[in-house]
Amino acid sequence: MDPNPAYPTEKTYGAFLHRELSVSWLMLATLMGGRHRLDPDLLNRQFSYLDLGCGHGLNLLFNAAAHPRARFYGLDLNPTHIAGARAKAEALGLGNVQFALADLTTFSEGRPSTGPCRGWPEAYDVVVAHGLASWVGPAVREALIAAAGSLLRPGGIFYCSYNTYPGWLSRSTLQMLSVEEALRAGGSTSAAGIRKAADTLLRCMGSEDNVWPLGHELPGLRSQIEQFQPLPEAYLVGEYQAAHQPLYVGPMHRLCRAHGLTPIGSASLPELFPELLDPGRRALVMEAVDAPMREVLFDLAINQTFRRDLFARGACPPSTPWWRRTLADLQLHSCAESGDDRDAFDTSLGRLGLDPDFVRTLKEVLADGPQSLGWLMEQASLDLEDALMRLAVLAGAGVIGVGFPTATPSPGPAIAGFNQRCLDQITAGEEIGALLSPVLLQPVNVNLLEAFFLQVADAGLPAADLAQLVWMGIGMAGGNVKDPEGQPIEDPEQALSHLQDFWETFAAGRLPVLRRLGIGNAGAPIPAA
Structure with a gap:
């Protein structure tokens, strides 16, 4: 390893989860983009996934729990990151994920023959690098892209996100x-x-x-x-460290093409559809002489700050019948709380509005259970392009979750065990902050109080007793009940009152969403407040 790496390792980075690193989300984005065929059956079989610069490894851990037949690998230069990732994998009972303290530059010509990764696969179906390309210097960046190009199987996909100009100019x-x-x-x-x-x-x-x-x-x-x-x-x-170098999309895509990686879209779903732009900006972007120039103009038109690019090693466009059939089978799930009446959403393209009646009706229908995209197109008389653009906005905003047809056997029981171990870790003070949806095969954010209440929500007790149990649990964990400003509530009666108020809001809004997404006992009645 380089004793003076281009990226500083004397400090640890925060532990964050990103839905865009989920295999199911990458599959969805690739499918919606329509430029490369990635068969959803991949989700139901063995495959391999490599994270270059995995940090604390949370994204790998959730992917490993979602896909127990697959194998996941992560490397990072920071020993604290790797030690913590290995400890969490053991605590969460995951045996299909490996972490190594290694320098990605040793992978630029394929799997190294020596070192901690020498026994890893020679080729991968998915390679990801979140944020890393703009956090390192030019030499390491080129080694990163070379590694992705040499390690991907033909037809495999590479997710590469990075900070960009012009949004980073100021x-x-x-x-x-x-x-x-x-x-x-x-x-x-x-x-x-x-x-x-x-x-x-x-x-x-x-x-x-x-x-x-x-x-x-x-x-x-x-x-x-x-x-x-x-x-x-x-x-x-x-x-804001010294090695950080935001990038323009043109040079970055040329570098990727030089290593056999073809751009196939974005994991930021609305960015798949420049048609969503207002007429003036849309005309500017669509007048580009070719696809690379269209990406350049698109970033200028939206003042792009962060890209989540997708590439394929050997892009293979799907046939139209297969593409339409596979899209029609997508399962739509409501992620909206009962009081969520939004019909306009903030995106990187700006604030995008959808027909209020369409959004309201869709939320009401999906609250009773999932429906397919094909059903939606038929019921709402939508053509495919219109349906995909609406789906991109709603899924990107987290109003709708998108799943693929259920795998056989269902991963639900194994994921339930994983989620219980996550709850135990979260309530003990570990930084996890999410549970895994067996419906979406993606992490769903859960805060500390929600985690405590999920531990007892199915106990069949009145709300006051649930609040008492949570209050005791927080105390046993060495914590405090805190007010909305984050200050400890010392008075027990005030603390219990705050917990009961929280439960009323949680039980009416967030808890039904979590249960629709397969988190917790979906058939259990919600105790009355």
Whole structure:
């Protein structure tokens, strides 16, 4: 390993889950894009999946639980990340995932013949690298792309996400100043240095009454700085460290093509459809002379900050009959709470609105059970393109979940055991923050209080008794009940009252959604508040 890597390893990065790294989501995005045939039967058989720069390994752990017949592999340069990932895999009872402390540059010509990965597969069906391409220098970036190109099986897919220009043009001022602060402090980028740099930049922009030149040139910088203030420190340090180099899509795609990787779409579903743009921007993008230029113009039109690109090694477009049939079989599940009346949604393309009657009716129907995309097209008289664009917006916003026809045998019982172990870990203070939906085969976010109540929700007890059990459980775990501002509630009666209020809201809104997604006992009655 390089003792002075291009990416700093003296600090650990936060543990985050990303639905886009789920095999089922990658399958969905590839299918909706229509540029490469990836058979959904892959979900029901053995396959191999490699995560280059896996961090704490949470995404691999959830994938491994969702697909027990498959094999998952992750490598990272940070020993703390790898040690923690191995410990979590053991605690969660997963035997089909392996982690290694290794340098991805040794994979640039295929699997290394020595070192901790020498016994790993020579080729993979899926390779992913989340955020890594823009967090390293040019040499490591090229090694990353070379590794993906050499390790993928023909027909395999590569997910590569990265920070991009032009959206990062204004933010690059903050990175530059953060690095300067770090150099003067004699160390690497720190959260304190980033916040000091942010304060300095705000001063450099002037005031609302007296805007300075930087404020005129970068009018959006102030709101960007204000938005990142509450973000975790580990995330900020990673985003604004010295090696970080946002990329333009044109050079990045040329690099990938040079290593045999063909662009096939995006894991950000609305970005599959530039037709969703307003007429002026849509005309600009669609007038591009070829597909590569269309991607360049698309990023300029939306001021792209982060791409989730999909590539194939040997792209093979599906036949139209197979594509339409497979899309029609997709299962749609409601992820919307009963009080969710949204019909417009924030996306990277801007705020996109859908017909309110269509959205309301679809939510009502799916609340009673899943339906297929083919059924939706028939009932709503939608052509395929229109249906896919609506689905991209609703699934991207988390209003609808999309699953594939149920595997045989069902992974439900094994996933239920995994979820129980996750609940035990979450309520003991471990950073997991999600449970696995056996319906979607994707993680579903769950906060700490929700986890405690899920532990007791099927006990058949009145709401007051459930609150008492949760209060006792939090105390036994060494925690405190906290108010909406995050402050501990010391008075027991106030704490119990807060827990009962939380339960009423949870039982009426979030809990039915979780049960529709197969989390918890779907047939159990919800105790009355």
